[in-house]
Amino acid sequence: MSGVYVRTIAPMGTIVTIQVVGGGPDETEEARGARAEGVSRAAAWFEEIEKACSRFDPSSELRQLCAKVATAVAASPMLFETIRFALEVAKDTDGAFDPTVGRRMEARGFDRHHVTGERVNSGAPDAGASWRDVEVDSVAHTVTLHRPLTLDLGAVAKGLAVDMAARELTRFGNFAVDAGGDLYLGGRNADGALWSVGVRDPRGDGLIETLRVSDTAVCTSGDYERRGPQDAGAHHILDARFGDTASCLASVTVVAPSAMVADAFATAAFALGPDEGARFLERHQLCGILVTPSRERIDTGAAM
Numbered sequence: 533m534s535g536v537y538v539r540t541i542a543p544m545g546t547i548v549t550i551q552v553v554g555g556g557p558d559e560t561e562e563a564r565g566a567r568a569e570g571v572s573r574a575a576a577w578f579e580e581i582e583k584a585c586s587r588f589d590p591s592s593e594l595r596q597l598c599a600k601v602a603t604a605v606a607a608s609p610m611l612f613e614t615i616r617f618a619l620e621v622a623k624d625t626d627g628a629f630d631p632t633v634g635r636r637m638e639a640r641g642f643d644r645h646h647v648t649g650e651r652v653n654s655g656a657p658d659a660g661a662s663w664r665d666v667e668v669d670s671v672a673h674t675v676t677l678h679r680p681l682t683l684d685l686g687a688v689a690k691g692l693a694v695d696m697a698a699r700e701l702t703r704f705g706n707f708a709v710d711a712g713g714d715l716y717l718g719g720r721n722a723d724g725a726l727w728s729v730g731v732r733d734p735r736g737d738g739l740i741e742t743l744r745v746s747d748t749a750v751c752t753s754g755d756y757e758r759r760g761p762q763d764a765g766a767h768h769i770l771d772a773r774f775g776d777t778a779s780c781l782a783s784v785t786v787v788a789p790s791a792m793v794a795d796a797f798a799t800a801a802f803a804l805g806p807d808e809g810a811r812f813l814e815r816h817q818l819c820g821i822l823v824t825p826s827r828e829r830i831d832t833g834a835a836m
Contacts, residue, residue, distance in 0.1 A: 535559070536722050539571050543578040544586075544690055546712030550574050550697060553706035553722050567704060574697035574709065581696065584611040585689035587634050587654075587682065588644070597675060598634075598654060598682050604674040610692070612673050615666065618688045621796050622663035622772075625812065629800035630772030632661045634682025642768055654682040662772070686768075690714055691751060691795030698791070709791075714751045716791050734782035734823055741821060745787065751794035753802045754783035755825075771803045780805040780824065787819040787833070794818075806830055 535554035540547060552567050586592040597605050607615065618631035635654060644651055661681035668675050694709050698716040701707040706719035708727060717727035726744040733740045734754050743750060753769060771778040784802045788794035797818060801809030806822055810830050813820040819833030 537564070537567050537571060539575060541575050541578065543582050544693070544711070546690070548575070548578055548712070549708075549710045550701070551708050552701060552704045553720070570700055570704060574700040577696035577700070578693045578711070581610050581614075581689055581693040584608055585614050585685045587637075587684050587686070594683060594685065595654075598677065601677050601680050604669065604672070604676045607673055607675050609673070612668065612675065614685050614688050614692055615675055615683065616668050616670070617692075617792060617796065618683075618685060619663050619666060619668060621688075621800050625800050625804055627662055627664075627773050628771050628778075628803040628808075629687070629796070630663045630770075631683050631685055631688070632663055632665065632681045633770050633772050634684035635661075636770065636772075636775065637684050637768065638682070640768075687753075687799040688792060688796050691749070691790070691792035694749065694791035694795075711791075714749075714791055714795050716749045717745050718747055720746065731785050731821055732783070733827070735825070735827055740823065740829065741785075743787065748787055748789060749791035749794040750785065750787050751791060751798050752783055752785040753795075753798040755779075755781070755802075756783070769799060769802050771805075778803045778805065781809065781822055782825045782827075783821075783823045784809065785821040786813065 535556060536551050537554055538551045540549045550571050552571055554567060555563060584593045586594060589595060593608060593611050622630045638654060661679055665678045665681060690711050691714055694711050694714055694716050697709045698718060701718060709716045715729060721727050726746050729743040729745060729750050730739040731741040734756055769778045781802050784798045786794040786798040788797065801812050801820060801822060804812055806824055809822055810832050813832040817833060822830040
């Protein structure tokens with residue numbers, strides 16, 4: 533069995549574990565140092581993307597952007613790509629997935645900074661804003677908000693951070709990045725086997741599936757993950773078309789080439805519901821496991 537270098541951090545309101553499988557007892561000190569440096573660079577991406585994309589930090593680039601209406605604002609590559617991709621998913625789902633739900637999330641009690649506990653009040657009115665009120669210029673790399681609104685990039689930014697961390701670790705071959713259940717698994721595990729990923733039963737203590745994967749991302753959106761203090765039955769995933777909690781699914785797991793895709797598409801499929809969500813994943817040729825509150829299971833893509 534090869535040695536494993538593990539580092540755990542706590543950004544973005546979650547626990548992130550990064551591990552790289554080493555070369556065993558004969559590995560040189562230089563190789564071990566390179567591995568540790570690579571893991572540090574991978575971990576740094578979570579902090580950088582959180583600084584750019586956090587809805588909860590008043591000093592974040594996202595919050596500064598949301599304070600400027602009807603103005604083309606130059607965005608960093610990380611923020612721009614996150615917003616651009618979120619808008620593409622919003623368009624693809626006809627607004628069921630919508631990054632402009634930030635104010636609605638605040639109203640539901642999802643308004644506390646994960647480190648300070650400080651409440652966030654963006655002050656932006658929720659007067660029917662939608663993804664159509666956000667314009668991106670791919671040439672100038674600017675973002676324009678055409679009305680007051682608050683962007684919530686939670687379903688995209690964490691996945692992007694996982695992908696950027698994985699990119700730092702690719703040269704080591706065998707590694708895993710786990711950001712609160714949003715995973716990218718590279719190569720093989722310490723035993724030389726495919727990585728094993730358990731898919732939780734959203735209504736029980738066990739697993740409904742165990743996936744064997746390599747060089748891919750696996751992300752799950754579930755109604756058990758985050759509950760709002762205002763309503764014990766309300767969770768953090770909305771169907772923005774109707775402005776209410778999405779309640780027709782209990783969990784969606786997506787396997788995709790990148791964590792940003794898997795994370796966003798799991799949330800989007802959840803918002804769409806069982807039938808539309810399954811068709812959405814099939815259209816994109818993605819493997820998915822959709823589970824209803826009554827434990828009915830719908831699989832998409834190739835057999836897993």
